[in-house]
Amino acid sequence: MYKRTLLQDLAINSHLRIQIPVLISLLSPFFGINFVVGFIFCLRFIAVMIKRRNLLQWLGLSPFFWPLPLSAAENYRLSETFSPGNRFRIQTATELSGSMLFTPPNQPSKQIQIKGKSQIDFDETILTLDSSLKVNKSLREYRKVELSRTLDGQNQETILRPQVRTMVLLRNGSKKIPFSLEAPLTWNELDLIRTEVFPCALAGLFPPRSVALNESWNAGLESVQELTDLEVLESSQVVCKLDSVNLVNNRKTARISFLGKASGINEDGPNQQILDGYIFFDCETRHLSFLYLKGTSILKNKEGKDVGRIEGRYTISREMLPAVQLDTKSIYEPDANNTRLLFESRETSFSFHYPRNWRVTSQSDSQATLDQSKEAGLLITKEKPSRYTSSAMYRDEALAFVRKQQMRIENQSAIEPVNGTPGLEFFSWDVQVEGRRMHLLYFVYRTGQNMFTLASRCSQESKLNLRSDIMMIANSIKPTEKSS
DSSP states (O other): OHHHHHHHHHOOGGGGGHHHHHHHHHHHHHHOOHHHHHHHHHHHHHHHHHHHHHHHHHHHHHSSSOOOOOTTOBBBBOOOOOOOOOOOEEEEEEEEEEEEOOTTTOOEEEEEEEEEEEEEEEEEEEEOOOTOOOEEEEEEEEEEEEEEETTTTTEEEOOOOOOOOOOOOETTTTTEEEEEESEEEEHHHHHHHHOOOGGGGOGGSSOOOBBTTEEEEOOOOHHHHHHHSEEEEEEOOEEEEEEEEETTTEEEEEEEEEEEEEEETTEEEEEEEEEEEEEEEETTTTEEEEEEEEEEEEHHHHTTTEEEEEEEEEEEEEEEEEEOOOOGGGGGGGOOTTOEEEEOOOTTTTEEEEOOTEEEEEEEEEEEEEEEEEHHHHHHHEEEETOOHHHHHHHHHHHHHHHHHEEEEEEOOOHHHHHHHTTEOOOOEEEEETTTTEEEEEEEEETEEEEEEEEEEEEEGHHHHHHHHHHHHHHHHEOTTOOO
């Protein structure tokens, strides 16, 4: 017990070094001066090792055996290959902070503070590869997804609902397209998965040839774009280097560092990023097992001046699991149903589904607007049930608006029920306004004690495609608890 306490004190409390002469004077009459001095220095050496081990544990490495260097003269071929059925357990963690210039509508610009952190834990199974043998489809089963951030003093949280924790991730170039097998994703859930780093796309951090220790190479552009989340990568000066190949936990492990800058455009505008990190490559299972990244994102305005700076740390821990035999059913293929999104907001008294090529542009307690293009839009309104006692009353009001806008009606339909949805009726007009031929489609939906109207517009050339989208949105409207 005394030895363990002494070791801890020597490892943690450096001020106890002044007690070493006292220990020598107390113990030397019993054991001899040479033995006591040697014993004390052995304790100090072990204490240093404890410090180093604690440091490695703090970094998440937790080695059971100290890394043993291997031959420096050897050349190493470091690369990942994938096959359908390969499985990994992946855990990521993020911490970031900084500030950026924000310009609210009709208000002066101001600097806002940003803080955020996330923890994600999931299993990923490789489903298919493309012609270049790159992973283009995987199945993810999430255990934990937690993201919190503070934006200008306002706390925001994003979680993954239990019903969408099993999903398929498609990869097309640098774009990631997730969809759930059980229920529609919300926009926040979609954005969370879309912006998460895809570990299988980091092959560009490995050397394109066999390399020796301390040899360098340029990082692949695809991997740099994946790490930076730049929509357009304009330049990259990120260099990788093989630092060491050691035995870690009795496994041959390579450490590759990377350092440099990348510039491009992301959703915030022009952006320069500084990358400083390293990866561990398990030479036995031949997979990336760990990544650490310290990154700095410098936001630019159109003139190239700095308008914000965000710094963060990101880690990936990746463990290879036993491979599985895949089911080849078409359940893993995207379609119009499993790729739709869910709109659900505390501010609005109803929810609905909508296709991904539409976007919600505004919302309030009783209304939501969506756009599909410059000439396609939809307004959903929760009405007082007493406002329209019949669908004909709503049609007369819409007709008065059409005439007020001096639209010339070319074709019109009668009020018709929507098959399979009780209480949902629609009517439409083909009109011409300012030389453009437009299709106007309206709905009245009565469900329980609630009533909704929908007014939409699109070009006549695209009405066949967009009509089915709008019909799906109308069919999916549901009042929420706030509505009651």
